[in-house]
Amino acid sequence: MKTIQVAAAVIQKEGRIFATQRGYGKWKGWWEFPGGKIEPGETPEQALKREIKEELNTVIQVGELADVIEYDYPDCHLTMYCYFCQVVSGNLELLEHESARWLAKGELDTVNWLPADVDFIQKLKNG
Numbered sequence: 001m002k003t004i005q006v007a008a009a010v011i012q013k014e015g016r017i018f019a020t021q022r023g024y025g026k027w028k029g030w031w032e033f034p035g036g037k038i039e040p041g042e043t044p045e046q047a048l049k050r051e052i053k054e055e056l057n058t059v060i061q062v063g064e065l066a067d068v069i070e071y072d073y074p075d076c077h078l079t080m081y082c083y084f085c086q087v088v089s090g091n092l093e094l095l096e097h098e099s100a101r102w103l104a105k106g107e108l109d110t111v112n113w114l115p116a117d118v119d120f121i122q123k124l125k126n127g
Contacts (some may be wrong), residue, residue, distance in 0.1 A: 003077045007048040008033035008117075009085040010066055010124075011092075016102040017124065019111055020055075023098035031111040033082065034097070044081040055097065058090030067123060071116035078116050 010033055011018035020034045036051035038044055045062045052060045062083050069080040094100055101111065108121050 001077050005038045005079045006035055007038055007044040008035035008080050008082045009048055009052055009060060010082055011085045016104050019101050019103050020097040021099040023096055027114055030114045032114045032117055048083060055095055057093040057095060059088040060085045061088050067120050069116055069120055080116055082120055
């Protein structure tokens with residue numbers, strides 16, 4: 001089984017977390033933290049800055065590593081590095097996602113998260 005390594009941004013503002021809805025592919029319509037694949041030679045932090053610039057036309061500051069998620073999908077193993085992040089400049093413009101929402105902790109269960117994100121959502125709600 002192939003392994004995919006991704007970095008995910010847990011962008012926070014005023015007690016809320018930014019969630020995006022996939023606009024393409026097998027998991028279209030499901031919700032996730034924005035981010036993407038780590039390219040060869042990149043650190044997770046570098047990949048995250050690049051992906052957020054590409055997907056949301058926004059510059060972020062990557063902060064503390066919140067969690068590393070290991071999840072087996074039917075066709076691959078996912079390793080996801082989740083970082084707390086802040087917006088430095090830009091307006092989180094949706095260039096690839098279908099939709100986005102700012103969710104308070106009590107609202108995190110109101111969207112259909114990708115399976116790999118579910119355990120981390122529980123940690124955020126309890127933390």
